[in-house]
Amino acid sequence: MNSSNNKTTGIVFDTQRFSVHDGPGIRTIVFLKGCPLSCLWCCNPESQKMNPILIFQSSKCIGCGRCIGICEQGILKGQKEGFIESEKCIGCGKCIKVCPVDALMLKGQRRTVEDVINELKKDEIHYRRSGGGITISGGEPLSQPNFAIELLKECQSKGWHTAMETTGYAKPEVIESVIPHLDLVLLDIKSMDAEKSKKYTGVSIERIKENAQRIVQLTKTVVRVPTIPGFNATKQEIKEICNFVKTLQGVETIHLLPYHNFGESKYELLGMTYEMKYIEEIPKEEMEALKKVVEEQGFQCMIGG
Numbered sequence: 001m002n003s004s005n006n007k008t009t010g011i012v013f014d015t016q017r018f019s020v021h022d023g024p025g026i027r028t029i030v031f032l033k034g035c036p037l038s039c040l041w042c043c044n045p046e047s048q049k050m051n052p053i054l055i056f057q058s059s060k061c062i063g064c065g066r067c068i069g070i071c072e073q074g075i076l077k078g079q080k081e082g083f084i085e086s087e088k089c090i091g092c093g094k095c096i097k098v099c100p101v102d103a104l105m106l107k108g109q110r111r112t113v114e115d116v117i118n119e120l121k122k123d124e125i126h127y128r129r130s131g132g133g134i135t136i137s138g139g140e141p142l143s144q145p146n147f148a149i150e151l152l153k154e155c156q157s158k159g160w161h162t163a164m165e166t167t168g169y170a171k172p173e174v175i176e177s178v179i180p181h182l183d184l185v186l187l188d189i190k191s192m193d194a195e196k197s198k199k200y201t202g203v204s205i206e207r208i209k210e211n212a213q214r215i216v217q218l219t220k221t222v223v224r225v226p227t228i229p230g231f232n233a234t235k236q237e238i239k240e241i242c243n244f245v246k247t248l249q250g251v252e253t254i255h256l257l258p259y260h261n262f263g264e265s266k267y268e269l270l271g272m273t274y275e276m277k278y279i280e281e282i283p284k285e286e287m288e289a290l291k292k293v294v295e296e297q298g299f300q301c302m303i304g305g
C-alpha cells in the first residue's frame with residue numbers, strides 16, 4: 001500500500017486548472033518553486049529562487065505605508081524606493097492583505113500536500129472522465145523531492161494520472177526516489193553542446209544526459225526540446241539531439257516547444273534583466289521544417305506540448 005504523509009509541506013507558486021497540455025486528459029499543473037538552472041529564455045523567472053518572492057508594482061503604490069507597519073520581519077522600509085525582495089521575507093502574505101491597491105504580489109506559498117490535494121479534488125471528476133490528473137512543474141520539481149513524492153503518492157492512491165515536467169538536473173538518488181511515482185516524465189533536452197548549454201542554462205549537460213538514461217529505465221518518457229533562436233533552432237542541432245534520444249530506450253516521441261517571450265514583462269517586476277529581448281519567435285514554416293527533421297530520425301513529433 002502507498003501510504004503518504006499529507007502534512008509534508010512545499011513551496012508552490014501557482015496552480016493551473018483545466019490544462020489539456022503537459023500530459024493526457026484534463027490536468028491541473030502544480031508549479032513548485034526552486035530551479036538549479038537559469039535558462040535565458042525562462043518564462044517563469046519567479047520560479048527560480050526557492051524562497052517566496054514579493055513583487056512590488058511601484059506604479060500602483062499610493063504610499064499609504066500600511067504594508068510597512070504590518071510586516072513583522074521589518075523588511076518593508078521605503079515603498080517608493082523601488083522593487084522589494086528580501087531573503088528575510090517568510091511569505092506570510094500579511095502585507096498583501098492590507099494593501100488597498102493590490103500593489104504587492106507574492107510568488108510562492110508554503111502549502112501542505114493535504115491543502116494541494118483538496119484543491120485538486122475539485123477536478124477529480126474531470127480527471128476520471130478524461131484520463132487526466134496532475135502534472136508537477138516549476139521551476140524544477142526535483143528541487144523539492146520530499147514534497148513531490150508525498151504529493152504524487154497521494155495522487156496515485158486516488159487513481160489520478162501523474163506527470164512531471166523536468167530539466168533532469170538533480171542528484172541520481174533524487175531521480176530514483178521520485179520517478180517511480182510518475183506515470184509520465186516530460187524531460188527537457190536542450191542541446192548536445194556542452195559549452196553552449198552551460199552558457200545559456202547555467203548547468204552542465206552531462207548530468208542531464210546521465211539522468212536521462214536513468215529516467216527512461218523507470219517510467220514512460222517524452223523528450224521535449226525548447227526550440228530557441230540563436231541557441232538550438234537549427235536542423236543540425238535538432239538532429240544531434242535526436243541522435244542522443246535514440247540512445248534512450250523506449251522514447252518514441254519528441255515535442256518541439258517553440259520559443260516565446262510571454263515571460264518578458266515579469267523580469268522587470270522582479271528586477272531581473274531579460275537577455276532575450278528583441279529575439280523574435282520562430283516562423284511556423286521553420287518549426288515545421290525542424291519537425292520534419294525529427295520525424296526523419298524515426299520519432300513521432302509534435303510542435304508544442
Ligand code: SF4
Pocket residue numbers: 054070071072073074075076088089090091092093094095096106
Ligand atoms: S509577505 Fe510577510 S514577511 Fe514578506 S514582506 Fe510581506 S509582511 Fe513581510
Ligand code: SF4
Pocket residue numbers: 060061062063064065066067068079098099100101102103104
Ligand atoms: S500598502 Fe500598498 S499602497 Fe500602501 S505603501 Fe504598501 S504597497 Fe504602497
